Amino acid sequence: MAQPLLEVRGLTKAFAGVPALSDGQFVLQPGSVHALCGGNGAGKSTFLTIVMGIQQRDRGVIRLRGQEVSFARPSDALEAGISIIEQELSPVPAMTVSENIFLGREPVGLFGRVDFRRMNREAQKLLDDLHFRISARTLMMDLTIAELQLVEIAKALSYNAEVIIMDEPTSALGEAQADELFAAIARLKAQGKGIIYVSHRLSEIFGIADTYTVFRDGRFIDSGAMGDVTRERLIEMIVGRSLTDEFAKDNTPTDEAVLSVSSLNAAGRVKDVSFTLHRGEILALYGLMGSGRSEVFERLFGLHPDEGGDIVLNGKPVRLISPKESIKAGFAFVTEDRKGTGLNLMSDIRTNICLARLRELSSAGVMRRAREMSAAQRMIAAFGIKTPNDKLDVSGLSGGNQQKVVLGKWFLTDPGILLLDEPTRGVDVGAKRDIYKVMSDFATQGGAVIMISSETDEVLGMADRAVVLRDGRVSGEVTRDQMSAATLLNLAA
Amino acid sequence: MNTKTAALGPWARLSEYGQKYGILIALLLVCAVLSFLSEFFLTQRNILNVLRQASVNGILAIGMTFVILTRGIDLSVGSVLALAGVVSASLATTSPAAMVAGGPFPVMLALGAGIAVGIAAGAVCGVFVAYFNVPAFVTTLGMLSAARGLTLLYAGGRPVPSLTPEYRFIGTGDLFGVPMPIVLFGVVFLLAYLLLTFTRFGRHVYAVGGNPHAARVSGINITRVRLMVYVISGALAGLAGMILAARTGSALTQAGIAYELDAIAAVVIGGTSLSGGVGAVTGTLIGALLISVVNNGLDLMGVDSNYQQVIKGMLIVAAVMLDQARHKNN
Numbered sequence: 001m002a003q004p005l006l007e008v009r010g011l012t013k014a015f016a017g018v019p020a021l022s023d024g025q026f027v028l029q030p031g032s033v034h035a036l037c038g039g040n041g042a043g044k045s046t047f048l049t050i051v052m053g054i055q056q057r058d059r060g061v062i063r064l065r066g067q068e069v070s071f072a073r074p075s076d077a078l079e080a081g082i083s084i085i086e087q088e089l090s091p092v093p094a095m096t097v098s099e100n101i102f103l104g105r106e107p108v109g110l111f112g113r114v115d116f117r118r119m120n121r122e123a124q125k126l127l128d129d130l131h132f133r134i135s136a137r138t139l140m141m142d143l144t145i146a147e148l149q150l151v152e153i154a155k156a157l158s159y160n161a162e163v164i165i166m167d168e169p170t171s172a173l174g175e176a177q178a179d180e181l182f183a184a185i186a187r188l189k190a191q192g193k194g195i196i197y198v199s200h201r202l203s204e205i206f207g208i209a210d211t212y213t214v215f216r217d218g219r220f221i222d223s224g225a226m227g228d229v230t231r232e233r234l235i236e237m238i239v240g241r242s243l244t245d246e247f248a249k250d251n252t253p254t255d256e257a258v259l260s261v262s263s264l265n266a267a268g269r270v271k272d273v274s275f276t277l278h279r280g281e282i283l284a285l286y287g288l289m290g291s292g293r294s295e296v297f298e299r300l301f302g303l304h305p306d307e308g309g310d311i312v313l314n315g316k317p318v319r320l321i322s323p324k325e326s327i328k329a330g331f332a333f334v335t336e337d338r339k340g341t342g343l344n345l346m347s348d349i350r351t352n353i354c355l356a357r358l359r360e361l362s363s364a365g366v367m368r369r370a371r372e373m374s375a376a377q378r379m380i381a382a383f384g385i386k387t388p389n390d391k392l393d394v395s396g397l398s399g400g401n402q403q404k405v406v407l408g409k410w411f412l413t414d415p416g417i418l419l420l421d422e423p424t425r426g427v428d429v430g431a432k433r434d435i436y437k438v439m440s441d442f443a444t445q446g447g448a449v450i451m452i453s454s455e456t457d458e459v460l461g462m463a464d465r466a467v468v469l470r471d472g473r474v475s476g477e478v479t480r481d482q483m484s485a486a487t488l489l490n491l492a493a
Numbered sequence: 494m495n496t497k498t499a500a501l502g503p504w505a506r507l508s509e510y511g512q513k514y515g516i517l518i519a520l521l522l523v524c525a526v527l528s529f530l531s532e533f534f535l536t537q538r539n540i541l542n543v544l545r546q547a548s549v550n551g552i553l554a555i556g557m558t559f560v561i562l563t564r565g566i567d568l569s570v571g572s573v574l575a576l577a578g579v580v581s582a583s584l585a586t587t588s589p590a591a592m593v594a595g596g597p598f599p600v601m602l603a604l605g606a607g608i609a610v611g612i613a614a615g616a617v618c619g620v621f622v623a624y625f626n627v628p629a630f631v632t633t634l635g636m637l638s639a640a641r642g643l644t645l646l647y648a649g650g651r652p653v654p655s656l657t658p659e660y661r662f663i664g665t666g667d668l669f670g671v672p673m674p675i676v677l678f679g680v681v682f683l684l685a686y687l688l689l690t691f692t693r694f695g696r697h698v699y700a701v702g703g704n705p706h707a708a709r710v711s712g713i714n715i716t717r718v719r720l721m722v723y724v725i726s727g728a729l730a731g732l733a734g735m736i737l738a739a740r741t742g743s744a745l746t747q748a749g750i751a752y753e754l755d756a757i758a759a760v761v762i763g764g765t766s767l768s769g770g771v772g773a774v775t776g777t778l779i780g781a782l783l784i785s786v787v788n789n790g791l792d793l794m795g796v797d798s799n800y801q802q803v804i805k806g807m808l809i810v811a812a813v814m815l816d817q818a819r820h821k822n823n
Contacts, residue, residue, distance in 0.1 A: 327712045335710060341707050341710050342707055344703035346770035347699065358696050367695075
């Protein structure tokens, strides 16, 4: 076997006496994609921050091409050829692509003047070599999220990176954009780069990775070739117990229409959309990013003005022109962007859970603390939110627990219809299953669910029926027995 | 793991208290030091003096707290204070030259007019910020200029003197020995505290500041909340303007210039975040008292008032710097 690009042995780190990672192992071969798997708190982040020189290890060895290395700061790691593309990108929006790529190390000409021509030329060459169809002179703010990610990759390579770490790179991408990213990864692989790929999306990992390493509870569990492991076995290693079935689904839809939408227009993007939702049903609204799927939810939740179309709820026509009205009508909306529109991150669990139910938790405008406390306790228990108490800031919770707080907020409003937009984004495998169970139980108990998901597996696993959108219009409807990744994608693209 | 599970040692506990009550401890320390430096500092008369000096700024700062909690800012309070002062004073003056025909009117009418002027000015700002999405900084900067101009136009550039004794009561009178400005400051503080801590509206204010998008999706009418905080700030600026006029006996057109800065300073020293969603009026109260105590102490020690400005500037930056360090630790 060739000499590994990166080899890590016995990596150990504790915070205030609490071990976050013990005996972390990882071997990355050149020209390969290596998936780093694990739930929240598995020690992945600790591992990555040490490799990147953001934190210092307590013990352990890191070898880069056989040479033992020790990085005191991120710039050391960068110089040695290790780059990270973080989950949350931080571009300078009003600067061009080339200015962003060369930020802080702009080529200079006479009298210290920035040599823009050279900078643009070099940046363009970098992008062209990677087959990215992006102009180096475009402003970052005019790019899509996928393009921003491609620019980050180009930037990483401009440091001559040999090892590229990607942390949940597809969490904000649609399928088509994700494919663009995967194509770029394949080219990097062909150039002999090593890629450490972190993702909660198992189908992606099975699609692009060559090898895997699993961490759990701060320990190395196993590693091997993707071809030698089954999906079930990988989940078992990540979660630490065997999940009888990945998707907990036992609802049965009825024929009773709860919601019928006809000829709905919204947000200048949704055109003439009609569908019906039944009691006990989990309906998927399937479509690529930009197909208008989220806008349908936003319209139903009163976030967009009425642009025509009829909405009939339990046999009665409704207007739904403000969130307040929609909440009253029984809708609950778990938004796509948990941090942006789901939670008040400045605040604690109790406050967040109570946020959509303040009227009922108060009398004559005065909040009733006892009611708020018992409501929060009820939801923490119902969703198994892991926290010592309800006054802890939500910003400190894991993605899965944050999502459960959002669900708790909405279940407190006693909804009849759940609108779930990417309900398991950034959530680990164990918590994902909890959320599937919540959906299924809700439908079984007489509720109805509409879900949007970029993970086709999730749609196939959970939905009774799918309505597919393309360019803001309904392009087809698929029942559970007809559903396959191919049929869905054919209708969507 | 982000949860704090390890038991806290005594030192860690002490430092946690220090973080939580840092500004209060600073206030008590300054008071302790001043009580040694000046025998006069802890006299009843001086304490009332400090509180009275804190009251006008304190009332403005409490209104400012509401605005800043929603990620806004209100630069217009100094000018609105002056406008409300001259309008209400013109209804309560015995000077024929400055009087509105038919005056002096009953004191309640004059006071009501002052509050109404404040509410109106606040509502205008609120409408622009909440409904037309003009940045709060710009909107209230415009009001800072416009309200000052209206003050000069209304009063013809002259002060409104000779206020009736009933009107002057809110500035110079007392209730059970406590000067009225302090009583009013206390009442305003208590109401604001109750409003922010225990009511639904209070939750709305924190939610809008913490994450306006999430608040909107949760069914909160965020435009109305934004409008209301500027109305509250305007109304309190009106009250402060009348107290100031009543205390000095005449309403000056130049009253309240740069008062917005002291009000913002009190809020910020009190730990309310300029990015919204975090803070409390208790901090603002302590912040306003700290500014007043420091001013008073420097006066007692005979420090040149120009130096006082410099020291106050350093105090503001130091307080926020400590606050930032505290957030970094968390």
